[in-house]
Amino acid sequence: MNSTSPAAAAWGDPDNRRAWKTLFTWAVLGQILWPLVCLGSLLLIVGPEWPVWLLFIPLVYSAYRSILQRRYLVDAFQVRRILKQYPWQVHKTPESGIGKVPGAKSGDVWLKFPNPEQSGDLIPVILHGHVRSPWWRRRLGPGVAPEKMAQVVEIWFAGDVRFAGVLAVPGPRRLFVVYQRPTKDSRFLTDVREATPDALARARRAGVRVPERIDQWPFDVG
Known part of the structure; x- marks a missing residue:
């Protein structure tokens, strides 16, 4: 069973804008934090105090997330464009x-x-x-x-x-x-x-x- 909400675009509702701001905030934070984790892991690996194997996994994963994070930002902006047009x-x-x-x-x-x-x-x-x-x-x-x-x-x-x-x-x-x-x-x-x-x-x-x-x-x- 399906029902359709009013024809006004979803963006007009403050709850929807608030949800998008949360989505966008996390996308921006990820764009900052994951590269920092990647850089920090790399610096610790080249230092003498930490064994390489202990930091290899966080280094690889944070590098992967750093590359992927751009898509989070692109999708966040795409969400906003769609919500501005459709209910x-x-x-x-x-x-x-x-x-x-x-x-x-x-x-x-x-x-x-x-x-x-x-x-x-x-x-x-x-x-x-x-x-x-x-x-x-x-x-x-x-x-x-x-x-x-x-x-x-x-x-x-x-x-x-x-x-x-x-x-x-x-x-x-x-x-x-x-x-x-x-x-x-x-x-x-x-x-x-x-x-x-x-x-x-x-x-x-x-x-x-x-x-x-x-x-x-x-x-x-x-």
Whole structure:
């Protein structure tokens, strides 16, 4: 069962802006702190007091997070652009799974949401990437523990499932960007053909690089 919140964009609600500020603050702190941890681990390794093996793991992990952190910032800004264009839609226990949909690999987790122009048409969106996805991946799909599944009984979605959107749990909390990635077996071209000009223009304002013509690539967000 699905219900849709008022048509005003989600950004107009102070709670949503506050949630975004928290998201952005953590992204900025990570951009500062992880490089410092990496540098500190490196300095301790070259010093005579610490054995190399003891600091190798924090050095490698902090270096990895330092590289990944830029994506956290990019996604934070993308969340804001989407929330400025779309309202939250509230979905009760949306269909989810692992693999077995076009464009999904064997371990890819996905959710299905209604096509905004054809409510009976459910479109899968795959949770791509590693940025903030582990929390969602551990709570969606078959075989999930009941206590974890209970945390995603109600899911908020702002966006256009044909292009991109933001997932959240009530609050909103756990903001996470999802987007369609065109592949040879995806339905992207069909969705672009069927979308109204207003829907395409709105997606572009939300930061989605929807091509002016259906033969133009790539299609992405950011």
